[in-house]
Amino acid sequence: MIPIFHSRENGITDTGAAALARVLQSNTSLRYLDLQDNELTDVGAVAMAQGLAGPEGALKTLQLGYNDISVEGAAALLARCHHSPNPNPENDGPLPCSLTSLDLQFNELGPGVADVVVAALRGRGGPLADNSSSSSSSTTGSTTSSTTSNAVPPAGLTTLGLLQTGLGSSGAAVVAEALRTNTVLRSLDLGSNEIGDEGAAALARALQPQQEAGKLASEADDSGNNPSKSALAHLFLFDNGIEEAGAAALASLLTHNEQLTFLDLEENDALDDDDNLEVAASMALIEAGLQRNRKAKINQAAKAIADADAAAAQSAASAAPETVDSSAAASAATTAARASAAVPPCSNAIKLNFEGDGLGDEGAILLLNVLLEAPKSSTTAGVLLPELEVVLDDCGITEAGALRLAECCEAQPRMTQLSLKFNPIFKQSAANFDEGDEDEVGIEESGDVAKGGNGASTSPAAERIETALANNREARSRE
């Protein structure tokens, strides 16, 4: 029985952090480490940075929020997270680490952190590393990818948390310029950083897509920057003092930008002024743009499934024997080869990742229609079609949406994984739970457990999903 000390934090200092850091390079399983709300300083942050393994290491997510880390510690960490998969061998710096998610929220980093973020986004000591030709098999950004067991992921952070770190408007402008050429970072939290209209406008300019920014660049961009090809999909600008001018800039951005699917503008009080028609119009344009981009991403999923199915069929055809030997031994071998080719050992799955895209129930229903339109048989013309794995974490899906997703899982046998972590699935039935404010449901990575965050009872939808997925996986294993 683990004792309870009634202490909010763990009281871990740089000494404990250094001990943990020392085992990170040799440990092969730990993917997520949360050291928030402890007593780490720059010394501990540097130790963690030095302990991080290279790009093929296990650790993907490191939470260091609510510590006493300054810009020096952040610099050490971010220097290990640069987006350069092929560093210059003459540069004696370390290889990029394995982290894809780093959270430094509520550390007093100051505006200077912008420069180290820029260095990380652009790759060590040079121009941006373009990961578009990396070994990732992604076909539509991060929306879809075939899961290949030995693929080395592209280097660099996909998620960076800088909530309340003292970035300010000048820092936001510096980070914005780096986002123009970012092809890796997908989620950036700049909440509570007092970036104001100036910072919002800088971000909006930097994230304009190529064709629109190209017009601007030919006219007035004297900084030599290229138009944006940013991969950023989720931008958190919570509580930043953004007013009418900032909202207008962001509305202009969402008119053209096709990548952003989530933009958090909560707690910017001026944007809640329903009497300000200019603000209301901007907010409507922003929401319309986000909705358009979400629907486009869902439509990409349909194409990705069709492409994956076609690729599986082509792979099976190319694996079939071209000639038939009439000898008995050859005949037996051919028969075995035919049997193997008929249902090739296809371990790939197509992964549809909508984490944080804010689909809500409406978007989830659009997506499940796409999933149901895919061939439902696991095999077609003797070909084993890829499994369908869907990630809908943190999408604002309620119990009602989850029930529709349960129906989808029951009707689509190719669905073998569905992740619904951090969705308000319990809210509608929370009154039935003794635990009270349950607002999250986590279906663990294995897909075997569907529990609320406090270990509360599972929701009816989650239970149905879990049962359907288990049945589908079992049926799949018999194929």
Next chain:
Amino acid sequence: MASFASYLVGFQEGAVVLDLEGEGIGDDGAVAIAEALATNTTLTRLGLR
């Protein structure tokens, strides 16, 4: 005072997730966990908030 061994029960049982939020384990606990991590191959998520 609790034995640090109590924090390591999860390791011995092959846990995949271990959450020690608010347990006040301090540096001594962190060192004990680090030693356990050195040979552990099952834990994927470790919460020491």
